[in-house]
Structure formats: C-alpha cells, structure tokens
Amino acid sequence: MKQFFIYVLATIAGIWITILISILGSFLMLIMMIAAGSGSSSPEISKHSILHINLDGSIEERAQGKSLIDELQGIQNNSIPLNDLIKSIRHAATDSKIDGIYLECNGGSAGTATLAYVAEELAKFKESGKWIVAYGDAYSQGNYYLASVADSLWLNPIGNIDIHGLGGSTPYFKGLLDKLGVEAQVIKVGTYKSAVEPYIMTGPSEANIQQIKAYINPIWDYIKDGIATGRNVDSETVNQWADSIIATQNPATFASRNVVSSLLYRHEAEDWMKTATETDSDESLNLVSPTTYAASIKDKKSDNKIAVLYAVGDIVDTGNSGIVGAKMAPMILDLAEDDDIDALVLRVNSGGGSAFASEQIWEALEQFKAKGKPFYVSMGDVAASGGYYISCGADKIYCQPVTLTGSIGIFGIIPCVKGLLTDKLGVNVSTISTNPNANLSLAEPMTEIQRAAMQRQIDRGYETFVGRCAEGRNLSVDSIKAIAEGRVWDGMAAKRIGLVDELGTLNDCIEALALEQGYDKYQIVEYPDPKGEWWEEILMASGNVKESILNEELGEARQLYNAIKKATQLERIQCRMEPIVIE
Template identity: 55%
Template structure:
C-alpha cells in the first residue's frame, strides 16, 4: 500500500510539473506572439518632405519569413528585408508626394546576386520619377556598392572602406578526408558538367567544371560591372581596374579621386545633405521613414482589385518531406488546392532552389501540369538567385519563365551517391559484416561496394531519370529532346545566356512577371496578390521542433565559418537515391 501511495504521489507530482512547464511555455508563447504582433502593427505616419530609408544590413529574403521562436526567445533575431515588400515600397514611393527621395544606409547586406540586381533595378526606376537617391556607408561591401551605384551620390566615412573585387566561387572537396576515414562514395551520374558529385570524387575542380564556372562567373560579373560603370559614368575597363586594385586598402581620398565615391563625410554630416534636399529648416532633423514600416502601411492598403494573382514561393532544397525547404508532400497539395480556387486568376511560381530529390521534383512538376490542364489559367515562373537542376525541373512547364541576368539556372542532369563504408568498418574500427540473401537484386547499401551488376542497374536507373528530365524540359519549352540535350549535360548557365539558348523567356524579376500576367488578364492596375504558402505562426510545430532547432543552432554557432560544411554533411545523410541538384558553391 505504501508503494501504491508513493507511485500515485509521484505521478501527481509529474503531472503538476508538466502543467507548470506547459503553462510557463504558454506564457512565453503568448509573449512572443504579442511582441511580434505589436511590432507588426506599429503605427507609422509619413509626413511631407520625408526620406525613405533603406538600411542595407541583415539579410534580404524573397518574402517575409515566419516567426522563429528560438530567435525570439534568445534575442538572436537577424534583421530580414523581404524583397517583394521592398520593391513594392520603392515603386509606391516614386509616386508618393510625401517622399522626396531615398537614403541608402549601407552596412553589409547579405543577399544573392539576383536579389541585389532586382533591388537596384527598382531604385533605377525610382530615379526616373525625378526624385533623388543618396548612399552612405562606413564600409561598402561589394553587394552594398553594387546597389549604391544606382544613387545620385555616394558618400563614405573619411576612414571608411570600399571592397570591389569581382567574383569568385569556392567549393570544398572531401576525397582525401574520405580516403583517410575509409569511406568511398560511389557515383553514378549523367552529365559531363554535373559537378555536384565532384567534392566526393576529386580534390579539385575538374576541367569541365572549371570551364563552366569561368563562363557563368564571367558573364555575371560583366553584367554587374556594366551596371556599376553605368551608374558611375565610367567604362567597364575602369570598374575592372578597381576590382584588380585591392580597393579595400585604398585611402578614401583615392576612392574619391578614382570616382568610386563622390565625397567623404561623417555620418552625422549626411543629415545636413538630407535636410537641404527635403527643403526643411536648418535646425530640423531629416524625416526618415524605414522601408519596412512604409511597406507595412502599403500592404494594409493595396490588396484590392478585380483579378487575383497567386504567388507561390518555392525556396530551398527539394525533398519529399520535412520541415524546411521545398517538400513535395506539402507543395503538391498546395498546388492542387490552388487549382480548385475559383478566385485565383493566374499563378506565378517563385523559385529559388538549387534542386534536390528527382522524385520530389517530378511530383511537383506533375502537380503544376495538373494546375494548367484543370484551370487553363496562365502559369509563369519567376526565378530568383538560383533555379537550377531540380529548380529548373519544376519550372520548365511554365507558360513563361523569367530570370535575372545573374540568375543561375539550367544544370539539367542527374546523379546518385552511394557511400561505401566497408573500409571504415573493417580496417578502421574492426567491424565486419556477413549477409545472407535469397536473391541478388538488392539495392546498393552502405556496408559493401557495389557489384558490377548493381552498378549497371544504378546507371540504368540514373539514365532513365535523366531521359525523363530532358523530356520534361523539351515538352515544357516546346523544342526537341536533342536540342535540350545539347545544352543539358548538367551545365549551369547564367540567366543572360539561358535566355539566349531558350531556357528562359524574359529577363526580369517578379515585378515584371506580375506586370505581364496582369496585362494578360486585362488587369494592368487592377489586380491583387495572394502569397502562398500561408505563413501563419503555428506555435505547436515550433515547440515540437525546438529541440532539434536548438541543437542545430548551437552546433552552427560553434562551427562559425565551417557551418555550411556541417549542413552539407547533414543533408547528404538524408539524400534520396536520385538527385537533381547543382553543386554547393559560395560566390564571393
């Protein structure tokens, strides 16, 4: 009996502790949601003679991101600037009589090349309204500077720095490391240029991969250098001479002499420039309006119109399931639901992905084909920084494909990776295996090298996947299979070249795709946008994922610059058999 009461009391104590913890967690959740809601509903007014301030720091994302409870609880909340909101705000500001001009406060933005180009083009269009743009920085990163060259004047701190260096890409190679630990990665692929497998096979870039990287990096830099030259009133040779001159080491007086910047001044001195430009009294402060606050005001006013265009965001790695990226088990039902929505008049798929699972890519492609056949409504694709391999697979059936000149796309190829850890087990740690089987048709596993029959079967499997990929692209682009194969082979193309060889229809961003679809729907200035998937905060999902998110956050914080290597190794352990994925690269 005594043991019974002890057990009951223990159970009751456990229940009360659980209730207390969940109650505490609930209070925290309510606080997080309240703080988030309060920040989203902050009242902002725009007075006459105001300046729209765009702070180039933090991270540019394609759209607003959902609440991350870990960031909210720890206070580690990087500032995020949704590109779609920024561009809409800039376009509206050009027609807003209360906005006199734009101030670019450059402080080290993290963004992709296509995002930067889209932002810069919006600023160029803003200037066509007759309004001015000024830029200031203590230190200009190359991304900051690219955007800032849309300004009328570029100012820099007297002891500041400007870094203009051209482009380079860095890839990590693991063959020696894998050899040392006794792991062989068995590769089966189609595509001379399908370089995503090279880090596991080689210690340096192959000749074919070096050739393709030189081509697309050169084309992207030519585009960027040309825009910089245009903005600064110099020729591209001058910009290339800057990129060869280690500009980060130059005195600011030299930067001004070479017309890289216009003037040197301290930050507080820019206030006088802005006050004069907005015709305020001498002792006034400039009337600054933050772009995100301004965009929030617009979003509450603009969503009206007779026609509705759905923008479906597909961002990240393509997988069959999971909590992050593009997962077919979530995106496919979303697409089919959109096909049944009578108030949707057209669909734009916004793709920013280097690919992933071939199986998942096919499922998403088929769902989009269903949308077309069931609705007969226009369907476009807008490509972001990258829409390659599986990212191109899910895009190829669109009525029109839009890309920025600096977008990375193509990479029409396929591969399979089968690690073989038998040397690690046998030679390194002394573990041996013995297998008994009734038949020999097993899928290759981790414990043994592939047999010749298994390799032949895997190659046939990969070949079949490649033929299907090429067929989808040929059907989508309305060309022959042979013409697609001539530009496939896993080769990555820049957007400008992709438009020349028929992989892309028009050069431009999401704003151009929206404008063209609105014109097709006879709704030039009379349409509204609905964004998918829904970004409602689901606190129970956040709680369930908190443990894994916390672990990943701690590991990545400790690894610092090596965190991308950790992420890639972690993802490789969950790859499906066939991959439509471009290489992991970092462009500097």
C-alpha cells in the same frame, strides 16, 4: 524496489516538466499572436520621410516568421524581405510623403540577381526626380553595386571600398572521406553535373571549370557595367579598381577618380539629408524602413487575383524548411481548385534537390494548367536542376540576366562505410539473405549488378527530366539534350538557347501575365504563409535549440558541418546543382 520508485518518480517528473513546457510555450505563442494582432494596423507615414534601406543583413525573398526560440532569446532578424523592399521603392516614387532614399551600406549580403533586381528598381525610382544617397564606412562589393545607382555616394574619410570581381569557392571532401574510410559511390548522367565532384574528387573537373568560366564572366560584365554607368566611368576603369585591390588604397583619391562623390563623416551626410527634407538641425531624420513602409501601403483589391507562390531553398520530400514536396504539391492543387485564384506566378530561387519531390511539384503544376489557368515562372538568383524541373512546364519563364539556371541532369550518391567500420573501428558486418541483392548495405560496396541497376534508374530519371523540359519548352528531346548534360547557364545564355522566354524581374513577370490576361486591375496573393502554425513552432523548438547551440559552438566551421550533414541526408536520387557562392 527503491530503484523502481526512483524510476517512477523520474517518469512523473518528466511528464510534468513536458506539460509545463507545453503550457509555457502555448502561453508565449498566445502573447506573440496578441501582440502581432495589436500591431496589425497600418503605420502612419509623415511628410518629409526618407525610405531608409539599411544594408546590414541579407536580402531574402520574403519575410520569415520569427521562431519561438528567437522570441525567447530576443534575437533580432536583420534580413530585408525583397518583396517588401521592391514594393517600397516602387510606391515611394509616387508618394509625396517620401522625399528620397537613403542607402546605409553596412555590409549586407544578397544573391547577384537579387542585387540586380534592387538596382534596377532604384534606377527607375530616380526617374521620378527624387534623390537617392548612399553612405558607408566600408562598402562591400554588393553594397557598392547598389550604391553606384545613387545621386551621391559618400564614404567615411578613413573608410574603404571592396571591388574585386566575382569568384567562388567549393570545398572538396574526398581527402576527408578517404581518411575516414568512406567511399561515395556515385551514379550520374551529365558531363557537367558537378554537384557530385566534391565527394569523389579533390578539385573541379575541366568540364566544370569550363562551365563556371562561361557564366561567371558575363555575370561580372553585367555587374561591372552597372557600376561603370552609375559612377560615370568606363567598364575597364572598374576592372582596374578590382585588379588594383582598391580596398587597400587611400580614399583621399577616390573623389577625383569618381569612385565616390565625396568623403563625409556620418553626421555630415545626415546634415545634408536634414537640409533636403527641411528638418531642423536639432531634430532627428524621419527614417522609415522598407518593412514598416510596406505595411503602410494598402494593397489593391480586385476580383482578378494572381497567386505568387514562393519556391525557395532545397527541394526535399518532407520536412519543415525549403521546398517540401509533400506540402507544396497539395498547395498547388488547392490553388488550382480555388475559384478566387485566376493565375499563378511561381517564384523560384532554388538549386534543386530531390528528384521525386521535383516530379510531384511538376505534376501538380500541370494540374493547375489543366484548369485553364495561366502559369508563369519568375527565376531569382538560381533556378537550376530541380529548380528548373519545376519551372519547365510554365506558359512563360522569366529570369534575370545574372540568374543561374539549367543544370538539367541527375545523380545518386550511395556511401560505402566499409573502410570506416572495418579498418578504422574494427567492426565486421555479416549479411545473410535469401537473394544476392536482398540487402543493399552501406557496409559493403555495390556489386556490378547493383551499380548497373542504379545506373538504369538514374538514366530513366534523366530521360524523364529531359522529356519534361522538351514538352514544356516545345523543343525536341535531342535539342534539350544538347544543352543539358547538367550544364549551368547564365540568364542571357539561357534565353539565347531557349531555356527561358524573357529577361525580367518578378514584377516584369507579373505585369506581363496581367497584360496577357487583359487585367486592368489585379491583386497579388502570396503563398505559403511564412509564419506557420503556432503548434509547429512548439514542436520544432527543441530542434531549433540544438541548431542554435551547434552554430554558436562551431562558429565558422558550421558551414563544413552543414555541408557534410546535408550530404548524409540526401534522398537517393537528386536533381541538384552544386552550391555556388559568387562574391
């Protein structure tokens, strides 16, 4: 009886704690919403302001809502929203209150196409006659690529610059899986479909090496030529900087070699900007961040509304992050029925994921087109495999020269843990069933009949994928198959072989759509709302706490943990390109 009362009291205590947490969470979210509302008025920008682009975090497609856990812990998000950044650079060119742009290079990161987009907009900004200056104590290669556009590129006298070319690393897990007694049973279509290789091989296949070299070299040529143009040197000189490990060299020679404009300490760079903006030496520079500046820009109002729908991250069937098929498909159908929305630009930055979710999103986009509304696609850093699947039906596809796309292929992975259970843990699994294939168990390897059945399903999915691409691109199935096989292409090659229509940025895509439709004026409406609902934040809070603790404890090992976790959670059939880090 005593134990019974202890259980009852514990249950009551648990209920009250849950209620208190819910009330506290709701109260905090209410405060956050009130605070957000109170700061919703447009900030005032004073004369002689400088657009200050502080590259100390990652450049992401758009602003993300701050989670409840981040608010409670006081965590600052240093990421730079690409949409705010581009909007700010464009508007600053004609704003008399903005004298110039200051690129403060602190090692921030971004995808290659993202960097190219920003570099292009900075070059256009210079055409206004306004200045751009860059300063850094240590330049990463990506930061240096952007800084090379500047009129003046300054380096701390004892700083360094990293230029090394492009390369990427992929972890291969077969050795680990063998030690654990786990077999990755792979069924795929596509010679170049290399996303499965880390689970069944100890290194890349010859086909994969071939395709990586085929796209990484032209991408490096594009970046290298951009640096060469900005620094007024030839491209081979930039290669020499990379080959000589310039990061280890004495910066005293950099100015004479045009690597930098001059060597300055930070206060000297600030003094130059004070003179340029007529700011007294004892006063602070009037620096304005892209996010603050973008908030001050009044959006154009028009009856012609173009929806920009962001499809960023992994494609999944359900969930709360990435491109969620169960959420995005209904959203597209709603846009199709919305009389206020006249056209759609799908902004894709995804290496793919679930084949099922990709098909649902593709079909919803077909319904959008059936309403007689134009539908364009703008590709970011990557729009491959499932990312290409959801793009292929567009009226026009835009990508950048350094975008990675294609990877038209499909695969499935079914792990077999018999070795782990029986050999490692001493667990025997017994199956009793009415039919031979009533129970496709992870504890037993697939039979030949089961593998053949899975292969038929994968083949059918591949034929569907290829058929969607052929229909969308107005090409024959054989023409698509000739460039498919899971092969990844750079943007320039993609345009040459007909996977995309034009080379250009998101703004180029939007402007082309507006011109095609004859819009003199138009209004951009972005979807989905990145903030989400307050009650979703509360429900997700416990999961965010767990993830935060794991990331803190695992440190650098969290990438390996996340890769293994993702592999165990994949939907059965995948349209996915292997994750590639180019840096």
